[in-house]
Amino acid sequence: MVYTYGPVPSRRLGLSLGVDVLPYKTCSLDCIYCQLGRTSNLAVERNSFFPREEILAEVITVASETNPAYVTFSGSGEPTLNSDTGWLIREIKSKSGRPVAVLTNSSLLWMPEVREEIKPADLVVPSLDAATEEVWKKLNRPHPDLDFSKVIEGLIDFSNEYAGQLWVEILMVKGMNDSAEHVKALNRILARMRFDKVQLNTVVRPPSEESALALSYEELRAISKELSVNTEIIVPYRKKGKQVSAHGDRERILAAIARRPMTVKQIEQSLGIPPERSKPALEALVAEGKAKPSIHEGETFYEAVR
Template sequence: MRRIRIALGSEDGINISPTHLGMAEKFHIYDLWENGDYRFIEKRVNRSPQERKHADPEKRKAVTEILKDCDLFVGRRLSPNFVKLRDNTRFQPVVTEIDTISDFMEELRNFFPHLSDLVKRRKEGEKPKEIPKISKPLKLNHIYGPVPSRRLGFSLGVDLVPYKTCSFDCVYCQLGRTTDKTVERKEWMPTGEVLSQIKEAIDSKGRIDYLTFSGSGEPTLHSRIGWLIREVKKITDIPVAVLTNGSLLFKEDLREELMAADLVVPSLDAATQKSLERVNRPHSSLNIGEIIQGILQFSREFKGRIWLEIMLVKGINDVEEEIEKMVKIVRKMQPDKVHLNTVVRPPSEEFAHPLSISDLERIKASFGQRCEIIAGFKGEREEAYVQDIEGDILELVQRRPVTLSDISHSLGLHQNEVIKYLQVLEEKGKVEAHRFEGRRYYKPGMG
């Protein structure tokens, strides 16, 4: 197995010396293996002479003698000696801003193939100009994905509100119960920070087919969503989609803000106040008449595409009279598509059951040509799936029962992303969900 030997300066064996490598009092030597394992080898005292002048060649020579079996020299700063090492020796310099040895070694594992290639080329006599910089990845807490999605391809999710801040508390919500039911529009997340994270993600995340404002609640509650969409449009051609429950579209300022989006996917799960209250459990100030008028008005004004999503819950909003009323609304609205969905992911409430595929097919016929069933039934797969993430989730579940939020925090993945993996793992029988004191816990399954 391939191995790289690493030298870094440290006085206490915990932190990397905040100076040039040659100035450290002690060197710590580690081996990093191709499979990501790493091991401390030994500590060596830096017996090289005090630097008489900057980039002293005598000092460089003495340090390379002490570290002659090492491949990688790690420093906190790019010193002139590092440039000379790069241009004249077989040693590969690396610079890092990471403070501790353990964090650095963890991060270094991700760079093994690239560093190993540089080391090999040097051993063969080449002198590559690159001095890699190892940094901690920027934490993108407002961004998740790209998540493979049937409708939007690789969709980069943008989260604009704190977890479960929503004007609804839908019985089918896959995120659990709403903890902050509100209609207050305000800057729930720092807009500048969200924008810089979107920029960072566009530069670093590979294929993105859609930038999707959705996330941990209702994105239109963010009062600067319009500004954000317009700013995003200045920096990228990637289309912007907004997934909304549609409850606030009666507000003229919000409709205006959404005009810059390419695609808006509003939901409409009810045609009567009774159904709205049963399925969406809205904020007390909301009423179905206003919601429907808002959605209709928006469809008249919006120049982009609109896909209307209708989520049907067995025995709650799937009765014939309700469907007939919804069909009439859809005729007036003329959306580009109608997406019929049902409860295929673990819902907030256990009494929220899915419709059968044959019921959905029957209802689909009433909505006409533009209607599609988008519910992903058992056995269907998303386009891409990362086996490593599946393994990480299984490892957590095997240690102790965990909630969706535990998994999301432990793995640094957004809950919406984790949900997709859990759904597949449940189908395979590898995890099982259990309710305890109102919370859903995941345990190893029998599969």
């Protein structure tokens, strides 16, 4: 599995087969809360990073074996930086028959071609963490060539042009974007957008910077009341997955935790590998220097060592 991971438990999508179309870690932003660590390749140039036929073939094979609820473009950075994204969305939809979701940080939606390419997706989840340039620079640390006003106008334009499901994600970080004043600024942007849902999230996995602190559920609820639209607070995914054979446990776990830090419980839910098998596999990966544990909000997450 070179370009796919999971299916992983998504708090939004249920079981989602991730498609990773970028070399680690290529992004137009360097968010302080990023679960992938710091952005090593801060980029705004779009590129065809890998042979697109190879990506397509792997997605079709894995999707037919795992039957995910969504095939989701996400992974090692901002998926719209891959210039084959539009072709891949169309081909995956027609050849796998699975719904396609795109998680985007919104930073390239000011480009008309990017907006056109992702329109065939069934679901787009764009981020809107910052309503002011000052917060954007502190929280999302954008590529210097990006223009905040253009990015916001691109997001607003896309929301009004797109006919599929649009779920806006706002990730709240304590002391960064949770002030009453900033929430009012978010309201002004949301008032100009068309969307199906607004989802409030917070720092639920080990962040790139320790200064990225989570809000409590109560704090998120208070903010959701201040927002002038109905919001959903994303809750942890709980579905118990079916167990599969021990063959390839270590490789499957390593492929999954290379894309997102996971707990033993999440590995069971998403990969169907029970703790009595995942724990020895994780211990071996840690001993070999391929994985490392970290504690976040009292839970132990495992992530791949790069």
